[in-house]
Amino acid sequence: MDFLIWHLLRESVRRAPDKEALVHNSERLTYAQVARRTAGLATALRAAGMRRLDRVGIYLEASVPQVISIFGISRGEGVYVPINALLHAEQVMHIACDCGMKALITTPAKLMELAEVLPRIPSLEFLVVAGDGDTPKTQLPVYRFDSLCATDPPAVWKESSIEKNLAAILYTSGSTGKPKGVMLSHANVVAGSRIVSDYLEITEHERILAVLPFSFDAGMNQLMTAFERGGTLVLTNFTFAREIVQMLLKEHITGLAGVPTLWSLLAQCNSTLSKQPLPDLRYITNTGGAMPQAVLKVLRAALPATKIFLMYGLTEAFRSTYLPPEELDRRPTSMGKAIPDTEILVLNEHGGLCKPGEIGELVHRGPTVSLGYWNRPEDTARALRPNPLLPPEMGDCEKVCYSGDLVKVDKDGFLYFVGRRDTMIKSSGFRISPTEVEEVLFQSGKLRGAAVIGVPDDVLGQSIKAFVVPLDGDPLDAEALRDHCAEKMPRYMVPKFVEVLSELPKTSSGKVDYPALRRREGL
Structure with missing residues (x-):
């Protein structure tokens, strides 16, 4: 019976041990090699002191050791904590201290960067170093990753975990404050993998290119779906969009997931996407925010034979909705409907179901609802609440996830994103969705990036400020951009201020960092 994360790997080994499982640069591993x-x-982590439910950090760039670490910690009954490789020492220290991290797997170079903060992480008991290079002096025991992987496992493997056990902690930035750790059980991760594999129709023939970090739930889901179905996962580290296109061709990639900022890069002429036929690319998916319609138009033209899935999810509940590709023409701005084995509720402020067209909060019900936030019971209680639609006789038997996202549903049951409850702009008495304003800005055809926030206004309550990134090399007339907006939407939705940036600030998962923009304005 398969119910733990590492069981996904075990079953693929049983079915096809010699099948190519993992690719990174010149390294190519079969399922049997990954399992070994x-x-x-x-085995070695247990010998070094890792016990059931101990937290082990993985601070690595996309690499074979990163994947081996996830499944190795899982098999050893620890809890893996993937840390985005772009984070700095103080941010890593916060995560390690917050979750009481017992061990950390990293590289010599990154360990050097962490040298000053390591003594300030009291829970750390040992380190594992992957890759070549000298390690800095430390009071902690240091093990070499390759040596640990070469350890002989026992003839009989004993495990006591069940699917409800904590498996992973993913740190999410949220809208304010320091990152919070979202706790995922084995059941959460396995269910997410099987559900997404189902609607994307992933098979053992898939070759999936992983460009999203595994610290991001959508990135981790790519790993799990590939290994569950016995496909091949190709890892890449890229700087330019054209490098992704080259990898799509070279590795005959069939599936690619991205966030809006990635698709905006690929939609640029210099990415070469429109110049290269990609006959193997069966599907692409978008998550982490609405894809601008102008970008979607370019992608559809460049990839006429590729299915495009627009998806929505949140770390606290993994995946939530998807729009079937055949609905793109009819509903290009929709988030779609609930993923399989999931119910999406749109609730008003009184806990009742919203009518079609009425704005309410998206509430997720299903097997991917997380265990809550690590060591934050009050935050957990706000996000995970009893299902208000169950008969009171059932008591508090089920938690649902309140997303904080405002949506509406049409008469056919398709959902549409309106905005974050904590980012909606209130101006002149009107509630304004930043997403809607950003979409009109993109329609100008002059931008490759746009983000909108509300700023204090003594008269209006809030004014709209737009941060925009022009297309490469193109001069931008801010007043002409405001005139374009005035032609497309009511005056109260037109940005009062437009600031041109060379780049928008990004979170570690590649999303636009709206809190950073607010801090820029002193908010």
């Missing part, structure tokens, strides 16, 4: 290294690492 995973078993060795799990």
